[in-house]
Amino acid sequence: MEKTVRVGIMPGRITEYAVVEGQSIGEVLSMASLDPSGYDVKVDGVKVTDLDGTTITATTSLILLAKQVKGNR
Numbered sequence: 171m172e173k174t175v176r177v178g179i180m181p182g183r184i185t186e187y188a189v190v191e192g193q194s195i196g197e198v199l200s201m202a203s204l205d206p207s208g209y210d211v212k213v214d215g216v217k218v219t220d221l222d223g224t225t226i227t228a229t230t231s232l233i234l235l236a237k238q239v240k241g242n243r
Contacts (some may be wrong), residue, residue, distance in 0.1 A: 175226065177202040179209070179235040189226050196221035198233060209235035 171191050177198055178184030189198055195218060199206055211218050212234045218224045 171228070173226070173228070173230075175230055175233060177204065177233045179204055180237070184232075184234070191226050191228060193226045194222050195224045195226070195233060198226065199235075204235055206235055208238060210238050211235055 172188055173191065174186050175189050175198065176184050177187050185202065187198065187202060189201075195211065195213060196206075199211070199221065206221065211221060212232075213224065213230060214232055
């Protein structure tokens with residue numbers, strides 16, 4: 171099923187894209203011409219690391235790249 175998801179980078183731009191449920195987050199980032207290197211990838215506020223294994227669901231509405239915060243880990 172096709173749906174609209176907002177995809178973007180902070181700070182910067184957020185754009186809406188038509189995607190299909192089951193499509194991987196990595197594919198959506200490629201479609202949006204965004205490189206996740208050096209960024210935390212957050213899907214609806216939850217950080218994800220497996221971009222090819224995490225997919226668009228019926229509830230997905232926002233994919234955001236945010237600068238990684240360097241600190242004590």
